[in-house]
Amino acid sequence: MAEHVVQSPLPGVFYRSPSPDQPAFVEVGDTVSADQTIGLVEIMKQFAEIKSGAAGVLTVFSVENTGVLGPGDPVATIETD
Amino acid sequence: MRKLLIANRGEIAVRIIRAARELGIQTVAVCSEADVNALHVRTADEHVVIGPAAATKSYLDEDAVLAAAEKTGADAVHPGYGFLSERAGFAQRVADAGMTFVGPSPEAIRMMGDKAQARETAAKAGVPTVPGSDGPVTDLDAAVAAAEGVGYPVAIKAAAGGGGRGIRIVASADELRAAIPLAQAEAQAAFGNGDVYIERFVPSARHIEVQVFGDGEHFVHLGERDCSMQRRRQKVIEEAGAPGLPAAQRAAMLDAAVRLAAAVGYQGAGTVEFLYDPAREDFFFIEMNTRIQVEHPVTEMVVGRDLVREQLTVAGGAPLSFTQDDVEMRGHAIEFRLNAEDPTLNFLPSPGTLQQMRMPGGPFVRIDSGFEVGSEISPFYDSLVAKIIVWGETRDIAIARALRALDEVDIQGIKTTAGFLRDVVDTQEFRDGDYHTTWLESWMSRPADTGKQSA
Structure with missing residues (x-):
């Protein structure tokens, strides 16, 4: 069983949905494609999308919504087969 | 207090x-x-x-x-x-x-914070607003009739849009008839609301704003600022006053801003923003900001008054410390927003530690910053590192001073926009005062050999 750990490219605040009144991009247990957005990181009032980077099942988020990320911090784990 | x-x-x-x-x-x-x-x-x-x-x-x-x-x-x-x-x-x-x-009363903040109410208040005070359809247009004939009254080109805007999203520009009745159904469908898809309205479109518009002050009884202006140098609707460089603005239009704009402040019994510092059409020499109210603004120092430099001090004394119950007749503009001031961004990587935010921070000095150069050597530029807040403000007896002298000041910036540990700002100031268009709110982005997208100077 292979795992892919999604890392944050940038430091900032992590968001699981595009805006507070919208549903999350993905839920734990969802199947995702490699170029699918799984969250946003806010840095200096700009928002960058975090892509899954691998196809598979998202098994866990390593950071909670509005949690703080450092560069390279794990965001989520994707089970790839 | x-x-x-x-x-x-x-x-x-x-x-x-x-x-x-x-x-x-x-x-x-x-x-x-x-x-x-x-x-x-x-x-x-x-x-x-x-x-x-x-x-x-x-x-x-x-x-x-x-x-x-x-x-x-x-x-x-x-x-x-x-x-x-x-x-x-x-x-x-x-x-x-x-x-x-x-700051002003909660009522004044509320009134100016609501776009529709602010526009209505402005219109009542005799302040020109952007000509447009009276609310959403539903059928094509009504849209064409509205556009005839407004004058082409017109913008079709989604009622539920904002920040530049959901806008189509058309130049004739034929184009309008073709575009309305598409715009309605797009608005429905994007915003869940298909209402669209029509507004005058101003090509090459400038953003000119007026600094106002009130104590609830007396209302004054402290001149205008030109904030047309923008990237993605964010101000990059601001000037006091506005280059090339005809005297009659300037006077009318200043008067209109004071009328609006008086109409709401304004207290404290405020800014009335206008869209200026250089081709028709027309101006229209956009909104009023009920706070001190980032670019207030350029006004301070030309009027020789401390606006934040005035905010504090007025809030403490004192009347305005000066009258309109006391306000005199002298010379020209320019402000540069030095941001922690990498211009070579599409302005990617660049947080980090300021290992070196040598800022310009000398005559008529002012630095407003919340940071110094060793400070952390955090990823959590905006990217403004410092404001560099220069003053000169004339605009040309201020520009020469700006180039000198930007050359003196030495920041290590993060990327900044200092070199980019210098390149912008050095363009013929900036020197001529010949720019508008979308000029900077079109200049940036030009091939290097036709416009941009090397860093």
């Missing part, structure tokens, strides 16, 4: 603390856990840590800010710009707690 809490961070917090200190007012800084070592915290007489790094949990947390004010015995709160500065509810809560809010 004995003790002022500053509900902000960075350069504007330092700016406000300085004005308070000159008035003999004690100062309380608030900060997030990420800002405990920040300059504004060390500049203030005391400070309170109000929450974690994320602004929503600290600087935007009204309860935490009010608790800090109560705990320290502050009798006034200055919101700065951004954060809580234009929340009518927060201004009300400050007043309800028996403290002075340094």
